[in-house]
Amino acid sequence: MCFTAHELLTIYELNSSGLIRDQFTQLSPALIQQLLSKACTETTPTTDPSEDTLSTTERYVYATLANTVICLAAMFGIVMLLCTSCSSVFQLCVQFCISLAVGSLTGDALLHLLPTFLGLHVHEEGHNDGHSGENRTYTFKLLVVLGGIYYFYLMETIFSIITRKNSDPHHHGEEGDPHHCDHGKVLEMYQREKQNKLSTSQADLVDGENNVKSFPEPAPRTREQKLLPYMITISDGIHNFADGLAMGAAFSVSWRSGLATSLAVLCHELPHELGDFAVLLHCGVSVKKALLLNVGSAMTSFIGLYIALSIATDTVAKEWIAAVTTGLFLYVGLADMLPTMIHVDSKRPWLMFVLQNLGLLTGWGILLLLSFFEDKIGV
Template sequence: MTTLSSIILTCLAGGLLSVACAAFFALNARVSWIPTLISYAIGALLGAVFLEILPHAFEAASSVENMAATVLVGILVFFVLEKLVLWRHCHGDHCEVHAPDEHHGHSHAHAHGADHAHDHGRSGMMIMIGDTFHNFVDGILIAAAFMLDVKLGMVTALAIIAHEIPQEVGDFLILLHSGYSKKKALLFNLLSSLATLLGGLIAYFALQTVEAWIPTILGLAAASMIYVAVADLIPGLHKRTELKATLQQVLLIGLGVSSILLVKLLLE
């Protein structure tokens, strides 16, 4: 299979799969499953970063120091972007932006336009705009990864799909809450997921000419995944301190990492 057809297939399958799963969860209203999904997503994100993306990024980079600096700058940039989003959404001291069961995207930073918090005053449209941009960036990451190595592309796509599902579920529930019909919410989510394909295609044709950028894009992708896992998702897990919940979270995070490891081994 050519690199281009791999990118097209993966972006399409990823988008449709995460929307289908989101619709299934949201329509069956198993909100209690979201924290479970999030624990798994944390493992998948961190597994993809440390077992696949970073090793490849370091390998392709001109120097290890430059790549480490890229990741550091990326994490700081995502921190500042998230601050800007929080400033925009918070009035006064009372600000409960991070709902425990909700995860606002691994907002590949620039995507942070849509912070998927329980802020139902904001229209579902705002969420869709941010989510569409976020999906577009996912497409670019998938393409960059595939162009460096097919195995890396598969693992990156898997990590993206794994953490897209809880985020899409959150979006879906907010759209329903904002007064959209189930049909409309599903349609919007589907249209938004097509942005992944668009990002993948644009990146494929543009990155051909700027292959030197691929390591940097991978470094920034790693930074955004680390930031989302550690800053956005893990704090939500700390809200449940009882031993049973903690063990369940540790197990699920381990499962997320293992699934990335398994895919890596299968692809080798």
């Protein structure tokens, strides 16, 4: 039987604050017995490999399946964008996806990846009882960090809604072309252009006359406008490559880590791909070419995935990739997507506010449950 240090001190009725030489002499036969019997060294390794660690084949299969599902979900969202006609409902759904992405990205970065590469959480089922109190302590401290982010999000969003009501409503949304990272405004712009083209075509059918000369010819595209689709595709490819690295490193640790990271990647890829696709169409790229560019950039995630699965064989490589992934997720969640939530223009701002809070709390709640119970989940 393996005794802990506290149990040995209790058995010998010794004080845990310090030991004098005679007390250590009294305790040393028990320590020698524990070493010779190997009672403490044979209990922990037997449960870890079969329960938590994946084989090489399972890593590649599970990671490839998860990445394929993410790519298909993004493509399905693009098809829905092309087919939908109810722009207000679609905008609400996109904002919910963006808020869910912020919650899952920051939750995975702070509650899962950060403790992993700092050595605060180790996937060892044999030590659950001895470290449960310590694990809960650092988790609660990281929850305070998320609470700070949530508090300032609430303050800025509420102030933004109140001040927007008192200002001119027509002043917003007319500042020119939005940046391609501003997913909400990009999709709103795409829906507005789609409605304008539909109304123009209907007017042409009613008139029945050749009004080609009444429309001004489109201005020639600048060099920046011609290069923008390729710049967006390259940046999207680099982003997807980093997502693949993150997923590969996560599945190298355990299937539970892969599940948490895949969830975070899935939640933020859908609005990200929709925004990039809308910008490509706005730049004058055809639907077919925009789909091909999106698919090409999505394929780079498989390159990063297989590179990470091949090099993340030791603990040091996994920790460094997890550290890079933490920075990526925090940047995308807080610098890329959170501002689009705060400054979104909507005719029903309080409904949008409720949906955003629901998405944030859902993302954080899922990752919190995974952080507490991932070692108790069986395949």
